[in-house]
Amino acid sequence: MDKVKVLEKYLPADAAPLIGRWIDYFKCEFKISRNRNSKFGDYRAPFDGKGHRISVNYDLNPYAFLVTTVHEFAHLHTWNEHKHRVKPHGAEWKSNFKKMMQPFFEKDIFPADVKRAITSYLNNPAASSCSDLNLYRSLCQYDAPKEDVHTVEKLPMHTIFKLKDGRVFRKEEKLRKRYKCVEISTRRVYLFSPVAEVEVVEQG
Structure with missing residues:
Protein backbone atom coordinates (compact mmCIF):
# COMPACT_ATOMS: atom_id res chain seq x y z
CA MET A 1 0.00 0.00 0.00
CA GLN A 141 -9.06 17.15 23.78
CA TYR A 142 -8.99 15.28 20.46
CA ASP A 143 -8.53 11.79 21.90
CA ALA A 144 -11.36 9.31 21.55
CA PRO A 145 -13.28 9.01 24.86
CA LYS A 146 -11.83 6.38 27.19
CA GLU A 147 -14.12 4.55 29.58
CA ASP A 148 -13.14 4.52 33.26
CA VAL A 149 -9.97 6.55 32.64
CA HIS A 150 -9.37 9.72 34.67
CA THR A 151 -6.46 12.11 35.09
CA VAL A 152 -5.00 12.52 38.57
CA GLU A 153 -5.68 16.27 38.66
CA LYS A 154 -9.43 15.71 38.23
CA LEU A 155 -9.78 13.23 41.09
CA PRO A 156 -11.10 14.48 44.46
CA MET A 157 -8.61 14.46 47.33
CA HIS A 158 -8.06 11.03 48.95
CA THR A 159 -9.51 9.15 45.95
CA ILE A 160 -8.17 5.59 45.64
CA PHE A 161 -6.97 4.76 42.13
CA LYS A 162 -4.94 2.12 40.35
CA LEU A 163 -2.47 1.94 37.49
CA LYS A 164 -2.40 -0.50 34.57
CA ASP A 165 0.13 -2.63 36.47
CA GLY A 166 -2.39 -3.09 39.30
CA ARG A 167 -0.69 -0.93 41.94
CA VAL A 168 -3.14 1.04 44.08
CA PHE A 169 -2.64 4.60 45.38
CA ARG A 170 -4.42 7.32 47.34
CA LYS A 171 -4.31 10.89 46.05
CA GLU A 172 -2.93 13.46 48.50
CA GLU A 173 -2.07 17.16 48.23
CA LYS A 174 -0.47 18.96 45.31
CA LEU A 175 3.25 19.72 45.64
CA ARG A 176 4.19 22.45 43.15
CA LYS A 177 3.48 20.84 39.72
CA ARG A 178 2.83 17.24 40.81
CA TYR A 179 0.50 15.38 43.15
CA LYS A 180 1.70 13.46 46.17
CA CYS A 181 0.15 9.96 46.12
CA VAL A 182 0.64 7.14 48.62
CA GLU A 183 0.91 3.52 47.48
CA ILE A 184 -1.56 1.61 49.64
CA SER A 185 0.45 -1.61 50.02
CA THR A 186 3.85 -0.07 50.85
CA ARG A 187 2.96 3.41 52.22
CA ARG A 188 5.63 4.80 49.90
CA VAL A 189 5.06 8.28 48.49
CA TYR A 190 5.15 8.91 44.73
CA LEU A 191 4.75 12.11 42.73
CA PHE A 192 2.29 11.94 39.84
CA SER A 193 1.89 14.19 36.83
CA PRO A 194 -1.49 15.99 36.85
CA VAL A 195 -2.33 14.37 33.52
CA ALA A 196 -1.35 10.79 34.44
CA GLU A 197 -4.21 8.50 33.38
CA VAL A 198 -5.54 6.21 36.11
CA GLU A 199 -8.58 4.09 36.99
CA VAL A 200 -10.67 4.89 40.04
CA VAL A 201 -11.08 2.04 42.55
CA GLU A 202 -14.67 1.91 43.79
CA GLN A 203 -14.85 1.76 47.57
CA GLY A 204 -17.27 -0.91 48.85
Missing part, protein backbone atom coordinates in the same frame (compact mmCIF):
# COMPACT_ATOMS: atom_id res chain seq x y z
CA ASP A 2 1.19 3.53 -0.76
CA LYS A 3 2.87 5.03 2.31
CA VAL A 4 0.80 8.24 2.11
CA LYS A 5 -2.41 6.17 2.23
CA VAL A 6 -1.10 4.41 5.34
CA LEU A 7 -0.04 7.69 6.96
CA GLU A 8 -3.51 9.17 6.32
CA LYS A 9 -4.90 6.62 8.80
CA TYR A 10 -2.83 8.21 11.58
CA LEU A 11 -2.21 11.82 10.51
CA PRO A 12 -4.43 14.68 9.35
CA ALA A 13 -4.87 13.89 5.63
CA ASP A 14 -3.26 17.13 4.40
CA ALA A 15 -0.13 16.41 6.45
CA ALA A 16 0.47 12.89 5.14
CA PRO A 17 2.08 13.77 1.75
CA LEU A 18 4.79 15.95 3.33
CA ILE A 19 5.63 13.33 5.97
CA GLY A 20 5.82 10.76 3.16
CA ARG A 21 8.30 12.99 1.31
CA TRP A 22 10.39 13.39 4.48
CA ILE A 23 10.58 9.60 4.88
CA ASP A 24 11.93 9.33 1.31
CA TYR A 25 14.21 12.39 1.46
CA PHE A 26 15.88 11.40 4.72
CA LYS A 27 15.92 7.68 3.78
CA CYS A 28 14.27 6.94 7.09
CA GLU A 29 12.72 3.72 8.36
CA PHE A 30 9.38 4.93 9.76
CA LYS A 31 7.56 2.54 12.06
CA ILE A 32 4.11 2.83 13.59
CA SER A 33 4.65 1.35 17.04
CA ARG A 34 2.60 -0.21 19.82
CA ASN A 35 1.65 1.97 22.75
CA ARG A 36 4.53 2.94 25.05
CA ASN A 37 3.50 4.62 28.29
CA SER A 38 6.89 6.25 28.74
CA LYS A 39 7.06 7.98 25.35
CA PHE A 40 5.02 8.91 22.29
CA GLY A 41 7.83 8.52 19.77
CA ASP A 42 11.48 7.66 19.34
CA TYR A 43 14.40 8.50 17.03
CA ARG A 44 17.45 6.28 16.53
CA ALA A 45 20.51 7.56 14.68
CA PRO A 46 22.30 5.43 12.06
CA PHE A 47 24.21 2.59 13.74
CA ASP A 48 25.66 -0.80 12.87
CA GLY A 49 24.58 -0.71 9.22
CA LYS A 50 21.08 0.58 9.98
CA GLY A 51 19.91 4.00 8.82
CA HIS A 52 17.71 6.59 10.51
CA ARG A 53 14.79 5.03 12.40
CA ILE A 54 11.70 6.76 13.77
CA SER A 55 8.79 5.15 15.58
CA VAL A 56 5.54 6.77 16.71
CA ASN A 57 2.82 5.21 18.87
CA TYR A 58 -0.13 4.00 16.79
CA ASP A 59 -2.82 5.09 19.29
CA LEU A 60 -2.17 8.85 19.29
CA ASN A 61 -4.86 11.11 17.89
CA PRO A 62 -3.93 12.64 14.48
CA TYR A 63 -2.68 15.96 15.89
CA ALA A 64 -0.60 14.31 18.63
CA PHE A 65 0.77 11.86 16.02
CA LEU A 66 1.83 14.78 13.81
CA VAL A 67 3.46 16.80 16.61
CA THR A 68 5.38 13.70 17.73
CA THR A 69 6.42 12.87 14.15
CA VAL A 70 7.78 16.39 13.56
CA HIS A 71 9.57 16.23 16.94
CA GLU A 72 11.38 13.04 15.89
CA PHE A 73 12.22 14.27 12.37
CA ALA A 74 13.75 17.37 13.97
CA HIS A 75 16.07 14.99 15.86
CA LEU A 76 17.01 13.30 12.58
CA HIS A 77 17.68 16.61 10.82
CA THR A 78 19.76 17.84 13.77
CA TRP A 79 21.80 14.62 13.80
CA ASN A 80 22.53 15.02 10.07
CA GLU A 81 23.81 18.54 10.71
CA HIS A 82 25.71 18.03 13.97
CA LYS A 83 25.93 14.28 14.74
CA HIS A 84 26.40 13.86 18.51
CA ARG A 85 28.10 17.23 19.02
CA VAL A 86 25.00 18.99 20.36
CA LYS A 87 22.48 18.33 23.13
CA PRO A 88 19.45 16.23 22.10
CA HIS A 89 17.01 19.06 22.88
CA GLY A 90 19.41 21.98 22.58
CA ALA A 91 19.15 25.17 20.54
CA GLU A 92 19.88 23.39 17.25
CA TRP A 93 17.01 20.91 17.72
CA LYS A 94 14.64 23.67 18.85
CA SER A 95 15.44 25.70 15.73
CA ASN A 96 14.84 22.69 13.46
CA PHE A 97 11.60 21.79 15.23
CA LYS A 98 10.26 25.31 14.70
CA LYS A 99 11.23 25.31 11.01
CA MET A 100 9.79 21.84 10.36
CA MET A 101 6.50 22.69 12.08
CA GLN A 102 6.00 25.77 9.89
CA PRO A 103 4.57 24.05 6.76
CA PHE A 104 1.77 22.55 8.85
CA PHE A 105 0.89 25.98 10.22
CA GLU A 106 0.81 27.34 6.66
CA LYS A 107 -1.56 24.53 5.63
CA ASP A 108 -3.76 25.35 8.66
CA ILE A 109 -3.68 21.71 9.77
CA PHE A 110 -4.29 22.27 13.48
CA PRO A 111 -7.43 23.47 15.31
CA ALA A 112 -7.06 26.95 16.80
CA ASP A 113 -6.56 25.77 20.40
CA VAL A 114 -3.86 23.26 19.44
CA LYS A 115 -2.13 25.82 17.22
CA ARG A 116 -2.03 28.31 20.13
CA ALA A 117 -0.59 25.64 22.44
CA ILE A 118 2.05 24.60 19.87
CA THR A 119 3.02 28.25 19.29
CA SER A 120 3.51 28.73 23.04
CA TYR A 121 5.44 25.45 23.25
CA LEU A 122 7.65 26.44 20.31
CA ASN A 123 8.86 29.51 22.21
CA ASN A 124 10.90 27.03 24.25
CA PRO A 125 10.12 23.43 23.31
CA ALA A 126 10.91 20.87 25.98
CA ALA A 127 12.16 17.32 25.69
CA SER A 128 8.66 15.95 25.19
CA SER A 129 5.31 17.32 24.09
CA CYS A 130 3.73 15.52 27.05
CA SER A 131 6.02 17.40 29.47
CA ASP A 132 4.34 20.65 28.38
CA LEU A 133 1.00 20.37 30.19
CA ASN A 134 -0.71 23.08 28.16
CA LEU A 135 0.13 21.36 24.85
CA TYR A 136 -0.59 17.91 26.27
CA ARG A 137 -4.05 18.97 27.49
CA SER A 138 -4.85 20.63 24.15
CA LEU A 139 -3.88 17.50 22.22
CA CYS A 140 -5.85 15.26 24.61
Whole structure:
Protein backbone atom coordinates (compact mmCIF):
# COMPACT_ATOMS: atom_id res chain seq x y z
CA MET A 1 0.00 0.00 0.00
CA ASP A 2 1.19 3.53 -0.76
CA LYS A 3 2.87 5.03 2.31
CA VAL A 4 0.80 8.24 2.11
CA LYS A 5 -2.41 6.17 2.23
CA VAL A 6 -1.10 4.41 5.34
CA LEU A 7 -0.04 7.69 6.96
CA GLU A 8 -3.51 9.17 6.32
CA LYS A 9 -4.90 6.62 8.80
CA TYR A 10 -2.83 8.21 11.58
CA LEU A 11 -2.21 11.82 10.51
CA PRO A 12 -4.43 14.68 9.35
CA ALA A 13 -4.87 13.89 5.63
CA ASP A 14 -3.26 17.13 4.40
CA ALA A 15 -0.13 16.41 6.45
CA ALA A 16 0.47 12.89 5.14
CA PRO A 17 2.08 13.77 1.75
CA LEU A 18 4.79 15.95 3.33
CA ILE A 19 5.63 13.33 5.97
CA GLY A 20 5.82 10.76 3.16
CA ARG A 21 8.30 12.99 1.31
CA TRP A 22 10.39 13.39 4.48
CA ILE A 23 10.58 9.60 4.88
CA ASP A 24 11.93 9.33 1.31
CA TYR A 25 14.21 12.39 1.46
CA PHE A 26 15.88 11.40 4.72
CA LYS A 27 15.92 7.68 3.78
CA CYS A 28 14.27 6.94 7.09
CA GLU A 29 12.72 3.72 8.36
CA PHE A 30 9.38 4.93 9.76
CA LYS A 31 7.56 2.54 12.06
CA ILE A 32 4.11 2.83 13.59
CA SER A 33 4.65 1.35 17.04
CA ARG A 34 2.60 -0.21 19.82
CA ASN A 35 1.65 1.97 22.75
CA ARG A 36 4.53 2.94 25.05
CA ASN A 37 3.50 4.62 28.29
CA SER A 38 6.89 6.25 28.74
CA LYS A 39 7.06 7.98 25.35
CA PHE A 40 5.02 8.91 22.29
CA GLY A 41 7.83 8.52 19.77
CA ASP A 42 11.48 7.66 19.34
CA TYR A 43 14.40 8.50 17.03
CA ARG A 44 17.45 6.28 16.53
CA ALA A 45 20.51 7.56 14.68
CA PRO A 46 22.30 5.43 12.06
CA PHE A 47 24.21 2.59 13.74
CA ASP A 48 25.66 -0.80 12.87
CA GLY A 49 24.58 -0.71 9.22
CA LYS A 50 21.08 0.58 9.98
CA GLY A 51 19.91 4.00 8.82
CA HIS A 52 17.71 6.59 10.51
CA ARG A 53 14.79 5.03 12.40
CA ILE A 54 11.70 6.76 13.77
CA SER A 55 8.79 5.15 15.58
CA VAL A 56 5.54 6.77 16.71
CA ASN A 57 2.82 5.21 18.87
CA TYR A 58 -0.13 4.00 16.79
CA ASP A 59 -2.82 5.09 19.29
CA LEU A 60 -2.17 8.85 19.29
CA ASN A 61 -4.86 11.11 17.89
CA PRO A 62 -3.93 12.64 14.48
CA TYR A 63 -2.68 15.96 15.89
CA ALA A 64 -0.60 14.31 18.63
CA PHE A 65 0.77 11.86 16.02
CA LEU A 66 1.83 14.78 13.81
CA VAL A 67 3.46 16.80 16.61
CA THR A 68 5.38 13.70 17.73
CA THR A 69 6.42 12.87 14.15
CA VAL A 70 7.78 16.39 13.56
CA HIS A 71 9.57 16.23 16.94
CA GLU A 72 11.38 13.04 15.89
CA PHE A 73 12.22 14.27 12.37
CA ALA A 74 13.75 17.37 13.97
CA HIS A 75 16.07 14.99 15.86
CA LEU A 76 17.01 13.30 12.58
CA HIS A 77 17.68 16.61 10.82
CA THR A 78 19.76 17.84 13.77
CA TRP A 79 21.80 14.62 13.80
CA ASN A 80 22.53 15.02 10.07
CA GLU A 81 23.81 18.54 10.71
CA HIS A 82 25.71 18.03 13.97
CA LYS A 83 25.93 14.28 14.74
CA HIS A 84 26.40 13.86 18.51
CA ARG A 85 28.10 17.23 19.02
CA VAL A 86 25.00 18.99 20.36
CA LYS A 87 22.48 18.33 23.13
CA PRO A 88 19.45 16.23 22.10
CA HIS A 89 17.01 19.06 22.88
CA GLY A 90 19.41 21.98 22.58
CA ALA A 91 19.15 25.17 20.54
CA GLU A 92 19.88 23.39 17.25
CA TRP A 93 17.01 20.91 17.72
CA LYS A 94 14.64 23.67 18.85
CA SER A 95 15.44 25.70 15.73
CA ASN A 96 14.84 22.69 13.46
CA PHE A 97 11.60 21.79 15.23
CA LYS A 98 10.26 25.31 14.70
CA LYS A 99 11.23 25.31 11.01
CA MET A 100 9.79 21.84 10.36
CA MET A 101 6.50 22.69 12.08
CA GLN A 102 6.00 25.77 9.89
CA PRO A 103 4.57 24.05 6.76
CA PHE A 104 1.77 22.55 8.85
CA PHE A 105 0.89 25.98 10.22
CA GLU A 106 0.81 27.34 6.66
CA LYS A 107 -1.56 24.53 5.63
CA ASP A 108 -3.76 25.35 8.66
CA ILE A 109 -3.68 21.71 9.77
CA PHE A 110 -4.29 22.27 13.48
CA PRO A 111 -7.43 23.47 15.31
CA ALA A 112 -7.06 26.95 16.80
CA ASP A 113 -6.56 25.77 20.40
CA VAL A 114 -3.86 23.26 19.44
CA LYS A 115 -2.13 25.82 17.22
CA ARG A 116 -2.03 28.31 20.13
CA ALA A 117 -0.59 25.64 22.44
CA ILE A 118 2.05 24.60 19.87
CA THR A 119 3.02 28.25 19.29
CA SER A 120 3.51 28.73 23.04
CA TYR A 121 5.44 25.45 23.25
CA LEU A 122 7.65 26.44 20.31
CA ASN A 123 8.86 29.51 22.21
CA ASN A 124 10.90 27.03 24.25
CA PRO A 125 10.12 23.43 23.31
CA ALA A 126 10.91 20.87 25.98
CA ALA A 127 12.16 17.32 25.69
CA SER A 128 8.66 15.95 25.19
CA SER A 129 5.31 17.32 24.09
CA CYS A 130 3.73 15.52 27.05
CA SER A 131 6.02 17.40 29.47
CA ASP A 132 4.34 20.65 28.38
CA LEU A 133 1.00 20.37 30.19
CA ASN A 134 -0.71 23.08 28.16
CA LEU A 135 0.13 21.36 24.85
CA TYR A 136 -0.59 17.91 26.27
CA ARG A 137 -4.05 18.97 27.49
CA SER A 138 -4.85 20.63 24.15
CA LEU A 139 -3.88 17.50 22.22
CA CYS A 140 -5.85 15.26 24.61
CA GLN A 141 -9.06 17.15 23.78
CA TYR A 142 -8.99 15.28 20.46
CA ASP A 143 -8.53 11.79 21.90
CA ALA A 144 -11.36 9.31 21.55
CA PRO A 145 -13.28 9.01 24.86
CA LYS A 146 -11.83 6.38 27.19
CA GLU A 147 -14.12 4.55 29.58
CA ASP A 148 -13.14 4.52 33.26
CA VAL A 149 -9.97 6.55 32.64
CA HIS A 150 -9.37 9.72 34.67
CA THR A 151 -6.46 12.11 35.09
CA VAL A 152 -5.00 12.52 38.57
CA GLU A 153 -5.68 16.27 38.66
CA LYS A 154 -9.43 15.71 38.23
CA LEU A 155 -9.78 13.23 41.09
CA PRO A 156 -11.10 14.48 44.46
CA MET A 157 -8.61 14.46 47.33
CA HIS A 158 -8.06 11.03 48.95
CA THR A 159 -9.51 9.15 45.95
CA ILE A 160 -8.17 5.59 45.64
CA PHE A 161 -6.97 4.76 42.13
CA LYS A 162 -4.94 2.12 40.35
CA LEU A 163 -2.47 1.94 37.49
CA LYS A 164 -2.40 -0.50 34.57
CA ASP A 165 0.13 -2.63 36.47
CA GLY A 166 -2.39 -3.09 39.30
CA ARG A 167 -0.69 -0.93 41.94
CA VAL A 168 -3.14 1.04 44.08
CA PHE A 169 -2.64 4.60 45.38
CA ARG A 170 -4.42 7.32 47.34
CA LYS A 171 -4.31 10.89 46.05
CA GLU A 172 -2.93 13.46 48.50
CA GLU A 173 -2.07 17.16 48.23
CA LYS A 174 -0.47 18.96 45.31
CA LEU A 175 3.25 19.72 45.64
CA ARG A 176 4.19 22.45 43.15
CA LYS A 177 3.48 20.84 39.72
CA ARG A 178 2.83 17.24 40.81
CA TYR A 179 0.50 15.38 43.15
CA LYS A 180 1.70 13.46 46.17
CA CYS A 181 0.15 9.96 46.12
CA VAL A 182 0.64 7.14 48.62
CA GLU A 183 0.91 3.52 47.48
CA ILE A 184 -1.56 1.61 49.64
CA SER A 185 0.45 -1.61 50.02
CA THR A 186 3.85 -0.07 50.85
CA ARG A 187 2.96 3.41 52.22
CA ARG A 188 5.63 4.80 49.90
CA VAL A 189 5.06 8.28 48.49
CA TYR A 190 5.15 8.91 44.73
CA LEU A 191 4.75 12.11 42.73
CA PHE A 192 2.29 11.94 39.84
CA SER A 193 1.89 14.19 36.83
CA PRO A 194 -1.49 15.99 36.85
CA VAL A 195 -2.33 14.37 33.52
CA ALA A 196 -1.35 10.79 34.44
CA GLU A 197 -4.21 8.50 33.38
CA VAL A 198 -5.54 6.21 36.11
CA GLU A 199 -8.58 4.09 36.99
CA VAL A 200 -10.67 4.89 40.04
CA VAL A 201 -11.08 2.04 42.55
CA GLU A 202 -14.67 1.91 43.79
CA GLN A 203 -14.85 1.76 47.57
CA GLY A 204 -17.27 -0.91 48.85
